[in-house]
Amino acid sequence: MSLPRLKLISFPLCPYVQRSRITLLEKNIEHEVEYIRPDALPDWFFDISPLEKVPVLLVDEQPLFESMVICEYLDEITPGSLHPEDPFERAINRAWIEFGNEILDKTFTLFKTEDEKSHKHAKSIILDRFDILEENLQHSPYFNGESFSLVDAAYAPMFRFYEVTKDLLHFDVYEDTPKIRAWADALLARPSVIQCVHADFMDNLKGFLTRPDSFFGRSLKTD
Amino acid sequence: MSLPRLKLISFPLCPYVQRSRITLLEKNIEHEVEYIRPDALPDWFFDISPLEKVPVLLVDEQPLFESMVICEYLDEITPGSLHPEDPFERAINRAWIEFGNEILDKTFTLFKTEDEKSHKHAKSIILDRFDILEENLQHSPYFNGESFSLVDAAYAPMFRFYEVTKDLLHFDVYEDTPKIRAWADALLARPSVIQCVHADFMDNLKGFLTRPDSFFGRSLKTD
Numbered sequence: 001m002s003l004p005r006l007k008l009i010s011f012p013l014c015p016y017v018q019r020s021r022i023t024l025l026e027k028n029i030e031h032e033v034e035y036i037r038p039d040a041l042p043d044w045f046f047d048i049s050p051l052e053k054v055p056v057l058l059v060d061e062q063p064l065f066e067s068m069v070i071c072e073y074l075d076e077i078t079p080g081s082l083h084p085e086d087p088f089e090r091a092i093n094r095a096w097i098e099f100g101n102e103i104l105d106k107t108f109t110l111f112k113t114e115d116e117k118s119h120k121h122a123k124s125i126i127l128d129r130f131d132i133l134e135e136n137l138q139h140s141p142y143f144n145g146e147s148f149s150l151v152d153a154a155y156a157p158m159f160r161f162y163e164v165t166k167d168l169l170h171f172d173v174y175e176d177t178p179k180i181r182a183w184a185d186a187l188l189a190r191p192s193v194i195q196c197v198h199a200d201f202m203d204n205l206k207g208f209l210t211r212p213d214s215f216f217g218r219s220l221k222t223d
Numbered sequence: 224m225s226l227p228r229l230k231l232i233s234f235p236l237c238p239y240v241q242r243s244r245i246t247l248l249e250k251n252i253e254h255e256v257e258y259i260r261p262d263a264l265p266d267w268f269f270d271i272s273p274l275e276k277v278p279v280l281l282v283d284e285q286p287l288f289e290s291m292v293i294c295e296y297l298d299e300i301t302p303g304s305l306h307p308e309d310p311f312e313r314a315i316n317r318a319w320i321e322f323g324n325e326i327l328d329k330t331f332t333l334f335k336t337e338d339e340k341s342h343k344h345a346k347s348i349i350l351d352r353f354d355i356l357e358e359n360l361q362h363s364p365y366f367n368g369e370s371f372s373l374v375d376a377a378y379a380p381m382f383r384f385y386e387v388t389k390d391l392l393h394f395d396v397y398e399d400t401p402k403i404r405a406w407a408d409a410l411l412a413r414p415s416v417i418q419c420v421h422a423d424f425m426d427n428l429k430g431f432l433t434r435p436d437s438f439f440g441r442s443l444k445t446d
Contacts, residue, residue, distance in 0.1 A: 065318050066322075072314065090299075
């Protein structure tokens, strides 16, 4: 198997990058990772990332953007597949990946936003989406049962946010969703999910999420 | 070739539904379309669409949601492909589909939002994204050249908004992007793009977009 040279461009704390890194690790694909800082972007980055977002995967120097597009590409160029074989099941997996994109986005808002209104709005959407997801989870320990899939790679970074902040949040996000809680626990114990970030990542993320310029960070200060 | 029974659930004016309908027509797939009204949703719809969104494709009665997921599924279960054969080219196409999702979303905001601030914010994002897209268009008449692809199906409904409103908007969205203008013209002349909506669709959409409860609609009244 001759693969192109692959380099993943990342921010240290970006959850979307983790999806691609998990896929690289799950499929045991040789690759490099280059971390850049979002507050000190190198000039070359503007040429390869149209929206200045990560991840970008350099494929023999050619840039590819969008986390799940990168995951599908990595899956397609290597033997086996992290998607179900049946086209309808594969489509259902992709639909729930799309569903998860909004939850990850709102989770980021929950911790990052400066104002209380959008924090509360994000919380209400997350809990609503969790209820729907809970009703639709049919297998365990992973989304499709015993086999780890791209849909698991898509959700794992979101579960990491709640793991890092579980003793800080004013609510238990999994209170009414035991199936999601079990799914999160299974994913956070998976080697690829553990290894896709640095050993000091959890502490760094906690520091970032509890900064006083976010509503969430300020809410901790006054407790 | 034995396909499942396919029924597409649609709102009359929804742009996302058009992507799936274009794919059905391009691949000459037997299907039904059922239109429902967003202000009078039937009870059964809540059971099949977790976010009360369309399109939903019923596949032998099993629901599948998300427009591009539906397009990929339809492409995969029928001969030939509307994606490039090369995995990297296919990934690049998918990346630009994701890029287009935000433009379509902001285009909808441009016409639907009640307040001037978000109208102007949407406009600035659209023009910025158009500049980036223009720089990255490498072929004509379609995204990949002579072959019509899923990425074309993804963008066509957005171009329809600007066709319907071209004499009403206070700016020419294509002013600095002649390649996008040519792409839009080619797509809007394509039979599948024309036939994916009702004959009276353009008039209905114009009526909807110019309603006085939107900033855009009110801006027309006072001209």
